[in-house]
């Protein structure tokens with residue numbers, strides 16, 4: 001079966017996704033009978049669209065040489081915006097991997113609405129549109145008889161959303177706890193090894209792990225965005241970012257870490273959804289975890305989650321994610337799962 005992809009966002013994730021579509025071509029064909037082709041692609045330079053399929057190596061070469069997709073031979077167009085690209089694309093799936101923007105969700109939110117309206121499935125690693133408009137987008141998908149898969153939005157390659165939404169489908173999830181921001185987990189570990197917060201952050205920035213503007217990570221907002229998605233997808237709670245109490249790690253000092261260690265505890269930035277007096281409480285904050293807590297087994301470099309359920313007890317999963325390939329593979333698994 002041929003699956004036509006419109007791929008918007010050709011950065012760290014989008015490029016790796018295209019590489020995997022190419023390198024896993026035989027696996028996709030032999031294992032799932034899927035022949036994935038890219039019929040549209042977009043980045044900040046514009047777009048390219050060709051109903052017979054764009055050539056993936058040509059796209060990757062353009063990106064490697066610093067050119068945008070607008071330079072694609074014959075079919076590239078600099079004046080094309082992403083909405084026009086989707087409205088004109090002959091595609092079955094929008095694969096949307098532009099930047100996470102939780103101010104207005106753009107450009108992803110508009111292209112997702114347009115794709116769903118054209119009865120295209122949506123697969124994305126982009127948190128912004130889901131954080132802002134999860135119930136609206138899923139209602140639109142249902143109305144049009146198509147699906148939105150977004151397993152890469154929370155902890156990249158770790159199937160947090162799939163476990164909670166699909167695999168625990170017959171259970172009542174009673175609690176979720178996660179270490180779902182890699183940067184802060186790295187920094188807290190470095191601080192526990194004697195570095196100051198500023199030195200640890202600088203080191204992470206030099207390694208390219210933390211952004212030049214680390215606010216989203218260190219102030220807890222990236223983890224809060226992911227918690228909103230977990231709550232909507234897995235706990236079926238139509239919550240927004242304003243429903244999460246958020247505290248980052250700037251206030252954590254070496255003294256706090258030493259005090260915790262003296263009591264056999266570890267400080268982690270924990271994203272938590274738990275029922276209190278019958279209603280759900282959502283928090284992201286530094287917490288002291290006992291050494292026996294499963295999330296203590298999530299050191300710097302890893303992300304991990306713990307679900308508590310009525311029937312299956314505790315489910316703990318973690319991943320060591322050192323580059324964007326696991327996230328790109330999560331995007332590809334979502335494309336596969338659309339057709340299973």
Ligand SMILES: NC(=O)c1ccc[n+]([C@@H]2O[C@H](COP(=O)([O-])OP(=O)(O)OC[C@H]3O[C@@H](n4cnc5c(N)ncnc54)[C@H](OP(=O)(O)O)[C@@H]3O)[C@@H](O)[C@H]2O)c1
Nearest residue numbers: 009010011012013043044097098099100107125126324327
């Ligand atoms: N990196 C990870 O490991 C990871 C893990 C989980 C989730 N995510 C999420 O995945 C998404 C992509 O991340 P990334 O690391 O690949 O980001 P990135 O490297 O910055 O790539 C973003 C891509 O989006 C394109 N883009 C930005 N604004 C656009 C616009 N207005 N119109 C068209 N294209 C636009 C950029 O175009 P240009 O190429 O022309 O600049 C670029 O190709 C983000 O939402 C991120 O939060 C990333």
